[in-house]
Structure formats: structure tokens, C-alpha cells
Amino acid sequence: MTDFLLVPVIDLLDGQVVRAVRGQREGYRPIESALCPGSSEPLAVARALREAAGADLLYVADLDAILGRAPQVALLARLLDGLPGLTLWLDAGFSDLPSARRVLAALGEAAPRVRPVFGTESLGSVDALAECFPGGEAAPALDGLLSLDRRGEAPMDPAGAWDEPGRWPRELIVMTLDRVGADAGPDLDTLYAVRERAPRARLFGAGGVRDAADLEAARAAGAAGWLVASALHDLKLKPRGR
Structure with missing residues (x-):
């Protein structure tokens, strides 16, 4: 699956990496990972995931921001500084285009290595959607993912x-939140449905992957890649190395 992207994920809450389970954020606890035993420190976890996935891409969910608090800009800057060459796909609860631009501006020179993820959970209005993604032949205002x-x-x-x-x-992410960290298998039905409506888009699934067989099933279903955390932390996927 050399053309299939395995995208490692970290969920940041109160300065730590937490284990996301079914989107039930009130119950999230600091990560316990076989990749870096005893540590939930973001840079250490991100380095371990990068090594295990063989990736120069990391999906970051800033749960503080998604929950309506201030984005963890200093922490994001440390990740970018400590992981040269890494690109972040960042979901920081962006409700509109200005909220994404503020975070990118705060990251300064590292901002070109960050692609904002606009989650439908967070986008606040039809006008905000249209401003981020005008559609048709018009180019998006930022090189973001939906x-x-x-x-x-x-x-x-x-x-x-x-x-x-x-x-x-x-490029679209198909996120089934109640499958995240649930060891329930990927939601391929939703992936198929989105693929029918957007046959030219690159689709990245999120949630449910248990092992290499699930990744192969996702690739066969038309996914360009999948966002993964738990299966890496629990060593259910063979490390790809660097």
C-alpha cells in the first residue's frame, strides 16, 4: 500500500496527549502507549508516532480549541520546532476563515507547514462554509481540508x-466520531457514500482501524489514506519505519 497514506493522530487536551474514545471527550485520559511507555508529553508521543508510521504528516486535534477554549498555540509551535520537515493537519475547532487565519498568524514562520482542517462539527454557518470553500472554479482562501x-x-x-x-x-476527511478508538472497524459505508458524491476527491477516513486488514479494506474502498492513533499505540499495526 505504498500509495496509501497512514496519517498518525494526536489529540491534545490540557497540554497532554489523550486517548480519544468514541468522541466522549469528558472521559479522555492521558495516553498510555506501547510506543513511548510512561509519557503523554506531546513531542515525545509525536516523535514515536512519526517513527512508527514512517510519516512526515501528523493530524493534530487541539481539543482545548474544539471545546471553545484558547488554541494551544505555544504547544503547536513546539511540535513544529521539534519535528523539522513535519506537516500538520490541524483541527483547532475553526468556526470560520478568520479563526484559522489567527492561529496560522500566531505560528509565524512555521505556518506554511500547517494545513487547517475545517470540521463540520465546528463550522458555524453557511456563510462560513462558503467563505472557506467557495466551490466551482474558485480556489479556497486557504489550502485547507474539510x-x-x-x-x-x-x-x-x-x-x-x-x-x-x-x-x-x-481533499476530504470522512470522520465517524463514535468509531474513533472503539476498535470497531472503519466506516466504509459512509466512505462509499461520500465517494459517490465526490468521485474526484481524495478521501481520508478516520476512526475504527484495528489492523492492516482494515487498512487494506479502506484502500480497496477508494480511500487515499486513513487517520490512525490507537492501532499504532497498541502495536496492532506493524511499524513502517523511516
């Missing part, structure tokens, strides 16, 4: 983005 978030059968979508495939950018 994360189509859902919990179970219900889209998490105050801006109505799930109903606007004409605005979807060239």
Missing part, C-alpha cells in the same frame, strides 16, 4: 456542509 464529521447516523453539521458537495474541496 472534515465531514458524523456520530452514528447523524451528521455533525450546523453549517449544512454535508448537503453542499459542490463546495467540497479536493
Whole structure:
């Protein structure tokens, strides 16, 4: 699966890496990882994940920001400084384009290594969606990704983005939150449904991967890659190395 991206994930809460389980954030606890036993320090965990996944890409969920607190800008800057050459896909609860621009501006010279992820859970309005992703031939204002978030059968979508495939950018994340950390298998049905509506987009799934067989099934279903955390921490995936 050399053309398939394994995207390691860290969830940051109160300055630590936590284990995400089914999107039930009130119950998240500091990570316990076989990759870096005894540490939930973000830079140490990120280095271990980067090594295990053989990736120069890291998905970061800033849960402080997603929960409505201040973004953890200093921590993000430390990650970028401590991991040269790394690109971050950053979900910091961006409700609109200005909120993403503020975080990128705060990161200064490292900002070009950060791609904002606009989650449908967080986008605040139809106008905000249109400003981020105008659709048609118009280029997005930022080189961001859209994360189509859902919990179970219900889209998490105050801006109505799930109903606007004409605005979807060239790269999409298909996030099934209740599968995250649940050892339940990837949600390929939703991936197929999004693929039918956006046949030219590159799709990255999130949630549920248990082992290499799940990754192969996701690739066969048309995914360009998958976001993974628990299966790496629990050594259920063979390290790819660097």
C-alpha cells in the first residue's frame, strides 16, 4: 500500500496527549502507549508516532480549541520546532476563515507547514462554509481540508456542509466520531457514500482501524489514506519505519 497514506493522530487536551474514545471527550485520559511507555508529553508521543508510521504528516486535534477554549498555540509551535520537515493537519475547532487565519498568524514562520482542517462539527454557518470553500472554479482562501464529521447516523453539521458537495474541496476527511478508538472497524459505508458524491476527491477516513486488514479494506474502498492513533499505540499495526 505504498500509495496509501497512514496519517498518525494526536489529540491534545490540557497540554497532554489523550486517548480519544468514541468522541466522549469528558472521559479522555492521558495516553498510555506501547510506543513511548510512561509519557503523554506531546513531542515525545509525536516523535514515536512519526517513527512508527514512517510519516512526515501528523493530524493534530487541539481539543482545548474544539471545546471553545484558547488554541494551544505555544504547544503547536513546539511540535513544529521539534519535528523539522513535519506537516500538520490541524483541527483547532475553526468556526470560520478568520479563526484559522489567527492561529496560522500566531505560528509565524512555521505556518506554511500547517494545513487547517475545517470540521463540520465546528463550522458555524453557511456563510462560513462558503467563505472557506467557495466551490466551482474558485480556489479556497486557504489550502485547507474539510472534515465531514458524523456520530452514528447523524451528521455533525450546523453549517449544512454535508448537503453542499459542490463546495467540497479536493481533499476530504470522512470522520465517524463514535468509531474513533472503539476498535470497531472503519466506516466504509459512509466512505462509499461520500465517494459517490465526490468521485474526484481524495478521501481520508478516520476512526475504527484495528489492523492492516482494515487498512487494506479502506484502500480497496477508494480511500487515499486513513487517520490512525490507537492501532499504532497498541502495536496492532506493524511499524513502517523511516
